[in-house]
Structure formats: C-alpha cells, structure tokens
Amino acid sequence: MFDMIVSQAVNGLVLGFLYVLIAVGLSVIFGMLGIVNFAHGAFFAIGAYLALTLSREFGWTAALVAPIVTGLIGVFVEVALIRRVYGKEPLLGLILTFALALFAEAILRLVFGAAPLPFSPPRFLSGFVEYGPILITKYRIAVLVVTVFALIAFWSFLRYTPFGRIIRAGSRDAEMVGLLGINLPIALSSVFGIGCLLAGLAGMLAGPLWTVNPSMAAGAIMPAFVIVTIGGLGSYAGAIIAGVLVGVVTSMTIQFHPDWSSAAMYILMAIILLVRPRGLFGEKWERFE
C-alpha cells in the first residue's frame, strides 16, 4: 500500500503542476485586470487545437508556436472586447467572458467538428520510466520540466524586469500607475495576452494527454478556479501550492475513494475557505474591497 501511495503522490504532483500552469494565467489576469475570466478554458482549448494543427502540418516543433499565437489571440480579444468592461460592474466581465467561452467552443466545433481528434506526444517522448513503485511517462516528465521552467521564467519576469514591476504595481493600484505616465492599456493587453499564452501552453502540453475536443475546456477551467480560490485570488505562490495540493488530493482520493475523486478538490476548497476565507495566500486588496 505504501508503494501505491508514493506512486499516486508523484502522479498527483505532475497533474497538479499542469493545473498550476492553467491557474496561474487566470490568477494573473484577475490580479491585474480584476476580470474573472471564464474564457480562460477556451484559450486552453485553442492552444491544444493550434498545437495539434501545427504539429500535423509541420511537425511537433511547429506546435511550440501555438502558445504564442494563443497569446496574440488573447491580446486581440482584450483590445476588441475585454477593455470595454474595465471599471464597470463585475457582472459585465463575467457575462462577457462566459459568452466568449461559449462562442470559442462553438467556433472550434464548427471548424474542427465535435469528434475528438487524435494527438500523440512526440515520438522521442514516448515510453515511461519506472523507479521502484513510481511509474511516470517520459512525456509527463517533460510536462513537469516545461511547466516548472515556465513558472520560474514568468516569476523572474514579474520580479526582475521593469515591465514586470509595472504589472505588479498595476495589480495593486492601476490608477496610480497610469498617473505616473505609464501606458496602462498596453500593459493590460500584455497581461491578458500573457495569461492566454500560459493557458495556450497548458493546452499544448495537455493535448497529447487528454482528449482534444471542443469541450476540453471544461476539464481545465474548474480545477483552475478552485486552485486560484484555494491559493488566494491573484497570488502566484498560492496558485502553485494550491495546484500541487489539488493534484495530490485528487490522486489520493482516486486510490481510496474513486467515486469521490471529482468532489475532492471542492471539499478541500471548502475546508480551506472555512479556515482562511481569503485562501492560503490571499491578501486584502484595497481595489477589490
């Protein structure tokens, strides 16, 4: 039994990091723009479809462009639609992004059909590694490495670059950043684009693991919301810890109580919110009070 627990914990860790990648983009968009982006899962699905199409046409290397294209689509959506609801009723943002999610799913269904499409990992990442009780596929190891690298790179970008400082400052007091003469609309578009890029990257990585179909966003968006809520809205570190927690708790529930596996993360969220209503790393943000 101990072997199975170790095996499931490692598996949950990998799954959790994939969830983190989806959730971080959502968290950053909320933190900076104050928008609860229901369309985040749609960008995840768009990333998967773009990666699939590019890999079919030009090989797996071309699929690496998919997250960037997804980010650019995100920038376009922000400029065309999202920025119109800044500073307005939060409900407007919810309705707009929810409509966007439905619209994106319908477009994917129209273009690619409703049927699931086959998408396999690159050949050099097929196969698996066994170490004692732990079984992990090479592709999942690659997903873990890419995710950790992306998270460190994004954290460094936020922490050490002037643009990152603008984003962090803007997330606390956007008006003041504007008053300092910084072109805030460009910063906001970039943040939304980066959030979508991360969602697209997660979609590209998840495509060969999960099933690529127009409804695949549903499998990503709910864990992402739960992770952001558990970690604390807008908290980068919170999202990472919450993602790993959700992944491990889900795996352990499958081991001991499989029929509860989809409810486990919600129970975890309820318990954490009872103890810490703002989430694990949630802070009091003046602009959202």
Added chain:
Amino acid sequence: MSSNSSRHAIKISRRALIGGAGSVVLASATASEFGMPYIRSAAASDPIKIGMIYAKTGAVADQAEYMAQGSLLALESRKNSLLGRQAEVIWLDEPTSQAAQQNAERLIGEHKVVGIVGGSLSPSALAISAVVKKAKLPFVAPNAGAIDLTGRLCNKYTFRLQPPADVHTRVLAPYCAGLGKRWYLITAAFAFGQDIKRSFTEFAAANGITIVGADEVPVNTADYSSFILKIRAAKPDVVVGGVPGSDISTFLKQWNELGMKGKIPFAEIAVGATDLWGVGPEAADGLFTLNWYHKNPNNPPEEQAMAASYEQKHKRPAADKAWMGWMAMNAMLDSIEAARTTEPGAIVNALENWSVQRGGVKAGYRAFDHQMVNRLLVVGIKPKITDKWDYFDILAETPSTDREIETVFGGQAQSACKMDRL
C-alpha cells in the same frame, strides 16, 4: 439640460440599436450554422414538427452530432414531408438531465411537436421519458443504455433502440471470460455505467470470475492516470470499461501512454466508432460491442444507401451513431406515415408494429417493453490500422437469427417492465 440629456440618450440608443441589430444578424447566422434549423424554419405555416434532443456540448457532443445528422438525413430523404405536409425537426440541447427534461417540456408545450427522438445519455433519456409519459407523446431513444428505460421505468410512450447494458454484457462477457478469470471494472458514475458494473459483476459471479477491483469514475474525467496505476497494481487479466463518449478516448490514450496497451486486454460495451477514431491508431486498443459499422458487408441495401448519402453530404463515413439517429428517426417517421395521423396513440401503435429485416433478424420494438431487438457486432481493433475511418475487425454478429433473440435479449419473464396503457 433636458435637451442635452435627450441628445445624449438618442446617441446611446442609436449605438445600442446598431449594436443590437448587428448582434441579432450575427446570432441568427451563427445559430443557423450551429445546428438550430428551427430558428429559420419557425415561420413556415403549420408544418408537422418532430422534436430532437441531442447534446450540443459535453462528453457526448461528438456522438450526438452524428446522431443528429443521421436523424436529419432520415427526414431529408423524405423531402422534409410527412402525410403530404411539410415536416421539420426542432433540435434542442441536453447539457444536463434537468435541462433535457425542460427542453422536452418546451418541445411539447411551446413547439407542439408530435414526437421526440433523442437523449444521448441515459439520465437525459430517463428524464425525457418521464415527461412524455405525462404528456402522452411518442419518444424514441436511440442511444441511452440504462436498463431501467425499458425495464422498471418503462412506459407506453417510450421506445429504445440501444440494447440495454445487460444485453451487451451477454454478448461481450463470454469473450472477456475467454481472456481470463480476474476482471477489473472501471465504469462511469451514472446510470449506464452502474448498469454495466452490475451486469458484469452478475456474469462474473455466475461464471467463477473474480472481480479484483471496481472503480466508479465521474463523467468528464480528464486524467485517468491514477486509476490506471491502481489497475496496474491489481494485475487483472481483463479490464472491463464503462466510460462514455470522449471519456473512453481519454482513458485509452492514457492507457497507451502508461504502457498498458497490449499488456492487459481492455473491453467495453456499446462504444461509438468516433470515440475510437479520436484515440488515434497508436493508442486504439480493445474488444467492443457496436450496433452498426459502415464497413460491414452484411448491412442491408437501404442502410448502405444511407451510408453513401451521409458520406456524400458530410464528407466523412457514417459512424454507428449516425445510423442510430437515422434508424430511430426512421422508425418515428415510418410510424407517423403508417398511422396516417399525428395522434400520439396511433403513432405508438404503429411503432409497436414497426420492423425492418436486417440479415437474419427482424428488428423491431417488443410490445411488452418497447425495447428494440436487433443484432449486435462484436469488434476488435485491427492489428494494423491504415485507414483513419476503419479501425475494426468484425468478430461476430449476434444474434444472427430470430431464434437467438430471446437468448441474447431475454424474454418477457425476465423483464422488469410493467407496461401501462395509452
């Protein structure tokens, strides 16, 4: 001040008007493209309306798309005409079983349909069945496999094409038993999955087979790796699946990814060909029951003609679900024509007498439970897949004669249905 306000108000109204008009045009164009033909055809005068409830989103949306296309093809082949009048299909969604129930009520109350075809998943079909029982309107469910639909919860107005889980089990379980005596069950946590679990567990108990593990999984599970690790540790001889729609595609992809393909045989009843097409040739694996296969040389000529029409129209082969949608709608339309009226009781009587010859079997709905008796295919994945639309080798067609029907489908004595009256 009032003048300024007024001018401002007019300016906003104009923008809103232009935006609103644009939205309506876009919404109408989008709706007609996305399979909502009723928006365009609602203005037609007094047509006969058939309700259709198939999923437009979710895990079975791909299967539902094929079923809807098959159903629409059945009406188109009659030039959208019934009893000498124009006929049209009104297609509503089934995102949840509650929504399916509400949409069935809408079809009956608002659109005045004369019958309903649909219910992609068992919970939806059971919900629709309860509505039609109350409203006294004929309903044909092509895909739902829960035993209760034509068993304990049967009613005079509900007919079902898909054989229930226990029938599929009687066909597939002997093949599984031939592969080994230690089974692991992984089934979805809803009516059909639970029926599969029960049927295979009963078969196992009666045939000296040990169930070494049984997991119920939520619908729309995105990652099965933890379940697969459990299966691997249990070392079964066979894994019996019962996960619906695109969930089986996800499972088999991860089954292959974790190196299980070819190591432990996998079997599942009542799959859709599209689910396996979505897995891809590298990962596709297993032994399945199917209702129909477009490459089966024993398909009757009218079904071959349907398959040709479908492929010509949709530029892809007709999957089994397209046939199921076509067959269910055909039964409804044939019965309306045979009844010579849209009166529900007459259509129900005609449905009870409806049948078609399929090889050695006369396919039709049994009067005592309204379950269609028909032949099933046992199929295995081809050792080498060279055509992206041709994954299966047909291993058996069962039952192959009318005499075998009762062995496979059971008789009235085994049925839990207490049929009510019109």
